[in-house]
């Protein structure tokens with residue numbers, strides 16, 4: 421409970437607090453989709469914005485809530501959507517990469533405890549320019565009715 425309380429306070433601070441770390445990438449609307457009960461993995465989503473003059477690639481992620489984290493995308497194969505591990509997610513200079521259900525995401529594997537709505541998952545994102553970004557991603561319940569809202 422105390423941890424949750426502290427995290428709630430942290431969320432109240434503007435994300436700009438992270439901008440001073442010499443990092444050209446920021447994360448908007450980070451969230452983790454609440455997985456089904458007993459699911460070993462959960463997807464983390466956000467919009468990564470690169471305000472720098474060169475492309476930056478997200479190359480790794482980690483979280484204390486998960487044994488490991490992988491970068492994934494979804495691809496149509498044989499008429500089915502399948503998740504595939506990818507090496508990196510590129511964010512072009514002045515552009516953004518959208519991590520959303522059905523597309524790019526950070527896959528949290530080997531979850532250490534069940535994730536409930538209102539929990540906040542800390543994520544550490546590592547980029548190919550040597551920088552890293554700490555993101556607090558609240559757990560949200562997937563709204564089936566909104567599935568297409570973030571898509572194309």
Ligand SMILES: [Cu+2]
Nearest residue numbers: 492503525527
């Ligand atoms: Cu995945």
